[in-house]
Amino acid sequence: MKDVKPGFTGESHPEIFTVAPPQPKEKKPGQMSPEQVKEFFDDGFTHIENIFTDEELQPSIDALKRIVDELAQKLYKAGKIKNLHEDHGFESRLTMLEQEWEGAVLLAKKQGKMNKGFQDLWSNEKLLNAVEQLLGPDIAAGSIWQPRPKIPNHLETSVPMHQDSGYFDHDSYSALVITAWIPFVDTNKENGCMEFVVGGHRKGIVGRHKMRAGNAFYIEIDDKEIKETLGVDAQANKRIVEVKKGGVLLFSNMIPHRSLPNTSNMIRWSLDVRFQRPDRPFGFWGLKNGVTLRSSKDPLLEPDWDTYNAQDRFKNMKDYENERLEQKDAEGDEFDTTLTAPYFEKWEIEGTNRHVESYFGKKK
Numbered sequence: 236m237k238d239v240k241p242g243f244t245g246e247s248h249p250e251i252f253t254v255a256p257p258q259p260k261e262k263k264p265g266q267m268s269p270e271q272v273k274e275f276f277d278d279g280f281t282h283i284e285n286i287f288t289d290e291e292l293q294p295s296i297d298a299l300k301r302i303v304d305e306l307a308q309k310l311y312k313a314g315k316i317k318n319l320h321e322d323h324g325f326e327s328r329l330t331m332l333e334q335e336w337e338g339a340v341l342l343a344k345k346q347g348k349m350n351k352g353f354q355d356l357w358s359n360e361k362l363l364n365a366v367e368q369l370l371g372p373d374i375a376a377g378s379i380w381q382p383r384p385k386i387p388n389h390l391e392t393s394v395p396m397h398q399d400s401g402y403f404d405h406d407s408y409s410a411l412v413i414t415a416w417i418p419f420v421d422t423n424k425e426n427g428c429m430e431f432v433v434g435g436h437r438k439g440i441v442g443r444h445k446m447r448a449g450n451a452f453y454i455e456i457d458d459k460e461i462k463e464t465l466g467v468d469a470q471a472n473k474r475i476v477e478v479k480k481g482g483v484l485l486f487s488n489m490i491p492h493r494s495l496p497n498t499s500n501m502i503r504w505s506l507d508v509r510f511q512r513p514d515r516p517f518g519f520w521g522l523k524n525g526v527t528l529r530s531s532k533d534p535l536l537e538p539d540w541d542t543y544n545a546q547d548r549f550k551n552m553k554d555y556e557n558e559r560l561e562q563k564d565a566e567g568d569e570f571d572t573t574l575t576a577p578y579f580e581k582w583e584i585e586g587t588n589r590h591v592e593s594y595f596g597k598k599k
């Protein structure tokens with residue numbers, strides 16, 4: 236485990252986030268137009284429509300349904316809920332579980348187990364062909380990935396404005412990390428689609444974030460800091476992007492973004508996975524490393540998912556926290572609904588809540 240240092244360094248690497256690599260000579264399925272590649276480096280993100288078929292998305296949707304079902308069974312067996320809510324489907328069952336037992340969503344989020352559906356989507360040829368245009372021919376899956384159920388009107392799935400590197404370690408400040416944000420339902424302004432501050436990545440600098448207790452375990456960068464440090468007028472440059480099922484958003488670790496509140500009555504399900512060059516550090520304090528998906532030297536390379544999946548970042552983060560607090564416990568509590576990570580030490584914290592108390596010990 237590397238030391239956790241204060242988040243703001245002032246270092247700036249514009250070229251890493253604004254200059255495209257040489258483009259592949261061959262035409263391949265899934266590749267973006269030159270305009271989309273330019274948009275990624277000029278604006279900080281790009282949207283590809285209809286890259287995935289329903290058949291390619293369905294195994295991940297089935298996996299998400301299984302995760303929710305296993306959670307329901309576990310809560311039921313432990314006597315925490317009285318109803319399995321089996322009459323509710325993909326768009327609402329987890330909301331019902333959360334209503335009956337607050338924290339269900341966080342348990343679903345924290346179950347860091349990979350499945351074949353997610354793996355196949357992450358290493359989908361068309362997606363890798365698009366990512367190759369942004370990263371070059373050597374591509375690794377990054378350390379952080381997350382299925383996201385965004386529940387209607389729910390604080391702990393409302394992600395405020397941030398740059399992804401705010402959550403990562405300092406190595407990520409000088410490495411392009413690309414998120415592929417893949418929705419499993421049509422997303423729009425009502426159900427919590429994504430919003431970006433166009434051009435906020437151009438200075439290649441991580442601004443000052445804050446953790447506000449009112450934002451659960453999320454960090455936030457405000458408009459003033461976006462203006463002063465990233466040099467962009469956030470109000471004038473916010474862009475909402477509605478992505479339909481089958482599409483993907485690609486964005487960098489320097490672009491400020493958030494998801495809008497979900498004011499619909501359905502869950503907005505998505506999966507975010509990350510890509511970077513395999514020769515760059517994986518940017519998460521050594522608590523989880525990535526896996527090479529494509530190698531220019533070895534075109535037949537098969538990703539070593541087993542080694543990747545054997546690293547449970549939630550367990551490793553908890554172990555680190557216990558070590559810091561000199562606690563032995565915690566291994567145990569499978570119903571622990573706190574979510575903590577080393578980035579808590581990077582930024583100023585305003586107020587307190589159960590996540591903050593768990594990380595720093597009750598005394599803070």
Ligand SMILES: O=C(O)CCC(=O)C(=O)O
Pocket residue numbers: 383385392394399414416492493494505507
């Ligand atoms: O899916 C969301 O609501 C937020 C995702 C996000 O901010 C991210 O993947 O960095």
